[in-house]
Amino acid sequence: MTKQQFVLAVCERLGDLPQSVIDGSLDYYCEMIDDRMEEGATEEEAVAAMGTPEDIASQILMETPLPKLVKVKKESSRGLRRWEMVLLVIGSPLWIILLLAAAMIFISVYAVLWSAIVVLYSADLCLAAGAVSGFSAFVLLLMSGWIAQGFLMLAAGLVCAGSAILLFFAFNKITRGAVKLSRWIVLWLKSLFVGKGDKK
Amino acid sequence: MDIQLKRGLLDVCVLAAIKDKDSYGYQIIKDMKPYVEISESTLYPILRRLESAELLTVRPVEHNGRLRKYYHITESGLERIKIFEAEWKEIMSIYKFVVREGKGND
Numbered sequence: 571m572t573k574q575q576f577v578l579a580v581c582e583r584l585g586d587l588p589q590s591v592i593d594g595s596l597d598y599y600c601e602m603i604d605d606r607m608e609e610g611a612t613e614e615e616a617v618a619a620m621g622t623p624e625d626i627a628s629q630i631l632m633e634t635p636l637p638k639l640v641k642v643k644k645e646s647s648r649g650l651r652r653w654e655m656v657l658l659v660i661g662s663p664l665w666i667i668l669l670l671a672a673a674m675i676f677i678s679v680y681a682v683l684w685s686a687i688v689v690l691y692s693a694d695l696c697l698a699a700g701a702v703s704g705f706s707a708f709v710l711l712l713m714s715g716w717i718a719q720g721f722l723m724l725a726a727g728l729v730c731a732g733s734a735i736l737l738f739f740a741f742n743k744i745t746r747g748a749v750k751l752s753r754w755i756v757l758w759l760k761s762l763f764v765g766k767g768d769k770k
Numbered sequence: 771m772d773i774q775l776k777r778g779l780l781d782v783c784v785l786a787a788i789k790d791k792d793s794y795g796y797q798i799i800k801d802m803k804p805y806v807e808i809s810e811s812t813l814y815p816i817l818r819r820l821e822s823a824e825l826l827t828v829r830p831v832e833h834n835g836r837l838r839k840y841y842h843i844t845e846s847g848l849e850r851i852k853i854f855e856a857e858w859k860e861i862m863s864i865y866k867f868v869v870r871e872g873k874g875n876d
Contacts (some may be wrong), residue, residue, distance in 0.1 A: 595814060598795065601838055602810045605796035608834070621811045633815040 573603050576617045583627035587634060595630050631760050632753075680755075683748055690741045694734055701731035780808065782854045784816050785825060785847050792829075792840045817841065825850055 571579075577596055584592050599620055606616035620626065658665075704727020711720035783806055787798045795813060802808050820826045825847035830837040 594818070597837075598814050598817075598839070599810065601836075602795055604836060605794070605838070619810065621809065626811050629811050629815065633818065 571617050572613055573600065573617055576603070576620065576623060579623035580626055583623060584630060587630070591630065591634060595626070599626065628757060632757060634760070636760060680752070683752070687741070687745055687748055690737075690744065694737050694741060697730045697734035697737065701727045701734055703727070704730055780806070780812070780816055781820060781825075782851060783808075784813065784820060785843055785851055788826060788841050788843045789848070789851065792842045794831075794838050794840050798841070820847070 577600065580596065580599070581592060584595075602620060603613070603616040606619060607613060611619070704723050704725075707723035708720050708727060711717075711723060783802055784798060787793060787801045793801065795810070795817070799808055799810065799813060817826070817828075821828060823846075824844055827842045827844060828839050829842065831840050832838075
C-alpha cells in the first residue's frame with residue numbers, strides 16, 4: 571500500500587469526524603511514514619508499520635469523545651424544514667418515550683452484564699468460604715473424636731477449594747470478554763454518528 | 771498488564787522522552803524502544819491527550835522540505851513526572867512487601 575492509498579483508506583473510514591481531527595491524525599501518520607522512509611525503509615514497509623487503516627480509524631474513533639461526534643453529526647445535517655419541526659413537536663410524546671426506553675434498555679443490558687459478573691465472583695467467594703468452613707470443621711471434628719465425619723468435611727472442603735480456584739480463572743476470562751464486549755458496544759455506538767452523515 | 775495502569779505509565783514515559791530535549795514522534799518511539807515497545811497508533815492518542823491536558827506543547831519545524839511536529843514539555847508536564855516519582859516510591863514499597871511475603875511463605 572502506498573502512502574496515498576493509506577491516507578485515502580483512513581479518510582474513508584473517518585467519514586464525518588471534524589476536519590481538524592482527520593487532518594491532525596493524517597499529518598501525524600504521514601510524518602511517521604516520511605521519517606521511516608528517511609531512515610531507509612521503503613514506502614510499502616513504512617506504511618505497513620503503521621498498522622491497518624481499520625485499526626487506526628477505530629482507535630481515533632475510540633479516542634474522540636462522544637459529545638464531539640454528536641456535535642459533528644448535528645452540524646453536518648441540513649437545517650430542519652418547518653413541517654419537520656412541527657412533526658417533531660407533535661410526535662414528541664411518542665419519540666421522547668421511545669428514545670428513553672431505548673436508553674433504558676441499553677443501560678439495563680449493561681447493568682445485567684456486569685451484575686452477572688458480580689454474581690459469578692460471589693459464587694466463587696462462596697466456594698472459597700465453603701473450603702474454609704470444611705477445613706475448620708475437619709479440625710474441630712477430629713478434636714471431638716468424630717474421625718469419619720471429619721474426613722468427610724475435609725473432602726468437601728477440598729472440592730470447594732479446587733472449584734473455587736478453577737472457576738476463578740474461568741471467571742477472569744469471562745470478565746475480560748465482557749470488557750471487550752463493552753468496548754465493542756461503545757465503538758458501535760460511536761460509529762452510528764460517523765460515516766453516514768451526508769449520504770443522500 | 772492492567773490497561774489503565776499501562777496507559778498512565780505510557781503517558782509518563784512519553785513525557786520523560788521529551789523531558790531533556792524537544793523531540794518528534796518517530797524519535798520518541800525510538801528512544802522508548804529499549805524500555806517499552808510502543809506503536810505509532812498507540813503513541814498518537816497519548817500525544818493528543820497530553821497536549822489537551824497542557825502537559826506538552828507542539829510546534830511545527832521545517833525539515834527536508836516538510837513540516838515535522840516537535841513536542842515540548844510544559845511546567846505541568848514536569849510536575850506530572852515529579853508526581854509519578856513520588857507515587858512510584860509508594861508502589862515500590864508495596865511491591866517489596868508483596869515479594870517479601872512471597873519469599874517468606876516458601
